[in-house]
Amino acid sequence: MSNPCAVIGVGQTRYTTKRRDVSIAGLVREAALRALQDAGLTWQDIDAVVIGKAPDLFEGVMMPEAYLADALGAAGKPMMRVHTAGSVGGSTALVGASLIQGGVHDRVLVVAFEKQSESNATWALSTHQPFSASLVVGAGGYFAPHIREYIRRSGAPEHIGHLVAVKDRQNALKNPYAHLRIPGINLKMVESTPMLWEPIRYLDTCPSSDGACAMVLSSAGKLTDSTPAWVLGTAMRSEPIFRAGRDTVNPQGGKDCAADVYRQAGITDPRREIDVAEVYVPFSWYEPMWLENLGFATEGEGWKLTESGATALDGDIPWNASGGVLSSNPIGASGLIRFAEAALQVRGMAGEHQVDGARRALGHAYGGGAQFFAMWMVGSDRP
Amino acid sequence: MPSSDPTTLRARHALEFPGGYTRTTGPVIGRFLTELRDGRVVGVRTAAGRTLVPPLEYDPDTGDAVTEEFVEVGPAGTVESWAWVNTPRKGHPLDRPFAWALIRLDGADTALVHAVDAGDVKAMRPGLRVRPRWRAERTGHITDIESFVPEVTRIVSEVRVEYSLRPGLALTRFLQGVAEGVFIGCRCGGCHKVYVPYRLSCPECGVSITEEVAVPDTGTVTTFAINNLPDPRAPEVPFVSAYIQLDGTDIPMIALVGGIAAHEVRQGMRVRAVWVPEEERTMSMSNIKWFAPTGEPDVEL
Ligand SMILES: [Zn+2]
Numbered sequence: 001m002s003n004p005c006a007v008i009g010v011g012q013t014r015y016t017t018k019r020r021d022v023s024i025a026g027l028v029r030e031a032a033l034r035a036l037q038d039a040g041l042t043w044q045d046i047d048a049v050v051i052g053k054a055p056d057l058f059e060g061v062m063m064p065e066a067y068l069a070d071a072l073g074a075a076g077k078p079m080m081r082v083h084t085a086g087s088v089g090g091s092t093a094l095v096g097a098s099l100i101q102g103g104v105h106d107r108v109l110v111v112a113f114e115k116q117s118e119s120n121a122t123w124a125l126s127t128h129q130p131f132s133a134s135l136v137v138g139a140g141g142y143f144a145p146h147i148r149e150y151i152r153r154s155g156a157p158e159h160i161g162h163l164v165a166v167k168d169r170q171n172a173l174k175n176p177y178a179h180l181r182i183p184g185i186n187l188k189m190v191e192s193t194p195m196l197w198e199p200i201r202y203l204d205t206c207p208s209s210d211g212a213c214a215m216v217l218s219s220a221g222k223l224t225d226s227t228p229a230w231v232l233g234t235a236m237r238s239e240p241i242f243r244a245g246r247d248t249v250n251p252q253g254g255k256d257c258a259a260d261v262y263r264q265a266g267i268t269d270p271r272r273e274i275d276v277a278e279v280y281v282p283f284s285w286y287e288p289m290w291l292e293n294l295g296f297a298t299e300g301e302g303w304k305l306t307e308s309g310a311t312a313l314d315g316d317i318p319w320n321a322s323g324g325v326l327s328s329n330p331i332g333a334s335g336l337i338r339f340a341e342a343a344l345q346v347r348g349m350a351g352e353h354q355v356d357g358a359r360r361a362l363g364h365a366y367g368g369g370a371q372f373f374a375m376w377m378v379g380s381d382r383p
Numbered sequence: 384m385p386s387s388d389p390t391t392l393r394a395r396h397a398l399e400f401p402g403g404y405t406r407t408t409g410p411v412i413g414r415f416l417t418e419l420r421d422g423r424v425v426g427v428r429t430a431a432g433r434t435l436v437p438p439l440e441y442d443p444d445t446g447d448a449v450t451e452e453f454v455e456v457g458p459a460g461t462v463e464s465w466a467w468v469n470t471p472r473k474g475h476p477l478d479r480p481f482a483w484a485l486i487r488l489d490g491a492d493t494a495l496v497h498a499v500d501a502g503d504v505k506a507m508r509p510g511l512r513v514r515p516r517w518r519a520e521r522t523g524h525i526t527d528i529e530s531f532v533p534e535v536t537r538i539v540s541e542v543r544v545e546y547s548l549r550p551g552l553a554l555t556r557f558l559q560g561v562a563e564g565v566f567i568g569c570r571c572g573g574c575h576k577v578y579v580p581y582r583l584s585c586p587e588c589g590v591s592i593t594e595e596v597a598v599p600d601t602g603t604v605t606t607f608a609i610n611n612l613p614d615p616r617a618p619e620v621p622f623v624s625a626y627i628q629l630d631g632t633d634i635p636m637i638a639l640v641g642g643i644a645a646h647e648v649r650q651g652m653r654v655r656a657v658w659v660p661e662e663e664r665t666m667s668m669s670n671i672k673w674f675a676p677t678g679e680p681d682v683e684l
Contacts, residue, residue: 020536060542131550133557133580133668135637137610137624144608145626152606152650152684198609198621240586244576244633 002101004383006228007343009039009216015179015328018117019210024061025071028113031212032072035109039216040224043073046216047105052082052092052112053332057124059115072111084238086280088112089213089335090365090374094234096217097376101231106222113212114330121208121331139282140205142369144197146248147285151199153249156288156303158199162190164284165203165326167312172323174313174352179209179328204284211330213337220382229343232360232377233264241369248370254293257373262295265360265377271296271305274377275358276318276345278338280365282325287311291319294364313353321345321353335365339376346380411440414453420523424515426491428452436491437525457488459534460495462511467504476530482507486531498530506533556595557581558666564658566598568632576633600656602629602674603682609645621645627654627674638668642675651681 011034013019019027028051036042049072056062065081072079084091089112096110122138136142150156169185172178182189193202218228237257239246246252258270267273279294281287291302296317305311311319320326322341325334342363344350350358360379366372408416411427415438418425426436427449435442435449436456442449465484471477476498484507485494500516501507513531521527550558557580560567568579573588579598584591607625614622616639623645626635640648642657654674664670 060540130548131554131558131667133554133636135616135624135639137608137614137637140612141608141610141624144610145606145624148608148650149606195609195611197611242578242634243586244574244578245587246634 004220005097005100005231008218008226009035010340011035011214012177013211015209015211028212029071031214035214046109048078049074049109050096052088059119084372086367087365087372087374093339106219108217111214112333112336114332115210116208140197150249154300160303161284164287165190168324168326172327175322178323206282206325206329209330213333227347229346229378232379233261234376235260237373258294261375276355277362278341339363416523419527420521424457425453433492456490459514460486460488500530553583562666568596568598570594579632599630602627604652639673641673653677653679
């Protein structure tokens with residue numbers, strides 16, 4: 001049995017297209033200071049720092065753990081970097097949690113960031129190496145075929161993705177940190193945006209954001225006056241991107257990861273036992289796909305849950321009450337934001353997008369070619 | 384030369400006082416210009432405590448004389464408002480596009496009009512922080528400041544890493560095949576799955592693979608994207624990037640589909656590689672122009 005771990009502080013920056021007023025160091029510090037303030041702590045109270053960001057080519061910053069040690073008060077303390085592509089924010093939280101659960105430290109600061117305005121993700125993901133045997137076409141071109149295959153298998157009508165695109169942006173209007181805020185967002189607006197990678201339209205995709213997110217994790221013995229979100233389960237899985245018979249629509253790694261985290265948290269029926277989920281949905285169609293992958297719906301039925309409104313803020317299982325990745329996407333931080341928003345919900349601190357009475361929440365991230373998965377369950381009651 | 388045509392009778396005439404007018408500055412403006420010559424900007428205090436920059440001799444609010452107190456301001460300031468000059472005229476302070484701006488220097492209560500050398504109109508905005516660019520030779524004139532320039536807020540960090548890449552044993556073997564118009568794959572001795580391109584170990588079983596298999600250049604489109612964003616490797620937009628499972632293999636490759644309108648591509652469609660002429664082939668995937676429909680009936684997926 002591992003030691004209990006709780007989130008006692010959350011800090012976010014307002015996600016936006018360009019944060020020209022701060023350096024990368026200033027950006028992560030802003031999130032970290034807010035997390036410390038939420039926890040009622042100072043830099044001196046932190047034992048170790050874990051940082052995550054997207055691959056180095058994104059901003060050309062190698063070894064952010066070295067560059068950002070001063071900004072994160074890590075001098076003289078253990079500091080490490082986590083590196084699992086788009087799921088890195090989630091993995092960062094889990095590595096931090098494991099340091100508490102394993103009894104190594106009592107208080108760990110976890111931070112993740114991306115300053116997309118200083119980089120170009122599409123360039124970084126398609127560097128056109130010589131001798132490549134495969135056509136690499138960037139994230140949209142990579143994921144669009146899997147979405148098409150999902151639609152074929154499930155028979156989902158074509159407006160389902162647009163429903164998610166609208167729903168998450170409506171939620172974003174209630175989140176002061178959200179990047180995309182589109183007043184009056186509706187289906188017509190989504191349908192009128194250009195088709196980028198059929199079947200993905202412009203508003204079916206996530207924005208490019210600057211931003212950072214941080215959390216203070218604590219052992220049970222070192223809580224502060226701040227309301228804790230208890231970690232009920234943590235799991236990571238990965239799978240090779242090139243494996244014969246790999247199901248890219250409903251990846252085994254995701255199913256296994258969910259089963260593991262549910263087992264630890266004692267969840268047998270996620271749809272009924274989880275109050276709110278923050279799930280990594282960078283393209284709108286990934287909501288119905290992950291509804292199935294994460295066991296909220298049986299295979300082929302996820303889109304019906306979306307269509308019924310069950311995943312809306314006033315539905316029985318709200319997904320991405322914060323607006324999700326579709327509304328804010330500082331890539332390296334996006335997974336950590338999911339984990340942090342799940343914690344805010346069970347702490348009752350999500351503000352206008354709070355799901356009433358949320359006691360158990362799922363945080364989820366995935367990355368690479370849907371090959372890295374990171375999840376945690378958090379709850380208001382100590383396990 | 385005056386014209387002899389009475390309807391266009393016209394002549395140039397310049398009025399210029401020989402040597403230029405002399406002006407007595409008075410003590411207030413004189414102090415301002417003297418400080419400019421020394422590379423400083425000063426304002427003058429009014430009785431009400433406001434700092435006027437540039438200084439005036441008489442407080443416009445009250446009509447009283449300003450005090451004799453001068454205070455150094457700036458040198459940095461904030462753009463309050465601006466107008467872009469796209470085509471500078473003779474007599475303008477700069478010979479390239481610039482902005483006339485109202486600049487409130489730090490510590491001043493009024494704004495100064497000066498030129499901002501911002502490079503591009505997009506760089507201008509209210510709130511822009513600027514600093515004076517001084518002339519080396521100063522004479523005590525407002526043009527001792529050649530112009531204001533934005534503060535440094537960004538740098539360009541040029542990163543370039545050069546590699547010498549070799550494709551490795553497995554990919555070399557595959558590309559040798561491609562040079563000869565053949566796809567080389569392999570069969571795992573553990574799970575019997577056929578992989579293409581050729582590889583040396585099985586990602587499922589973790590064992591070495593030794594059995595080489597030549598794979599046909601026909602296959603089935605399992606799924607695809609219609610890309611509406613241009614790509615240097617695609618001949619046009621929209622283009623189709625497809626997962627193509629070559630016959631007898633267990634894993635799809637991603638490749639272009641051509642020879643068919645993008646919106647006519649289907650999941651289950653049968654395709655065949657279109658090879659470039661033999662004499663143009665190299666050890667590269669560019670030997671395959673794209674995959675084109677074979678015309679066979681679609682496959683049930
Ligand atoms: Zn095998």
